[in-house]
Amino acid sequence: DAGVIQSPRHEVTEMGQEVTLRCKPISGHNSLFWYRQTMMRGLELLIYFNNNVPIDDSGMPEDRFSAKMPNASFSTLKIQPSEPRDSAVYFCASTRLGLYNEQFFGPGTRLTVL
């Protein structure tokens, strides 16, 4: 199994630019999560989807952030416009809902906004 795939792995952009992060969950998984990790705030859940439907987006910091899951094998997290305080590592994770709900994490995207 290829695991959760994220792209790009690194992104450097300038303030005000649009950033799109991409995620392909593990095949057969039906729940997908977007997290952000920073030194100051630790690991925070931004949003998660069950069966492609957004369930909880209470962690999305503000309207500049949006996430979509058009099908079971693809999700995007978009930041528009980006700000320096958005600099962080963004992880995508997926799971197959059931007894364990064990989440498997992708390699992450390290975002730097200058």
Place this chain on the structure above:
Amino acid sequence: ELKVEQNPLFLSMQEGKNYTIYCNYSTTSDRLYWYRQDPGKSLESLFVLLSNGAVKQEGRLMASLDTKARLSTLHITAAVHDLSATYFCAVQSGGSRLTFGEGTQLTVNP
């Protein structure tokens, strides 16, 4: 709001020694997870604990869960340098949402 607290946050230990990392959480939950993160890397799942009294072991690591006390422990036996990493506990609440602790940064010195 669910709070998950780990202690210690930083742990420096010598090879061959034993130690325990504690994870306390504030509301009822029946699923607790332990993850490992190496510097600059992603999170790797170590254990899933589903019920009160659950105990799981893998190599030098053993995790346990006491749902009545809202406490999980990660015990390290005879530490080796390869165990140096940050360890996170996470508690499931509200659907499949996970709330993570702050992480315990473990350094094992020769």
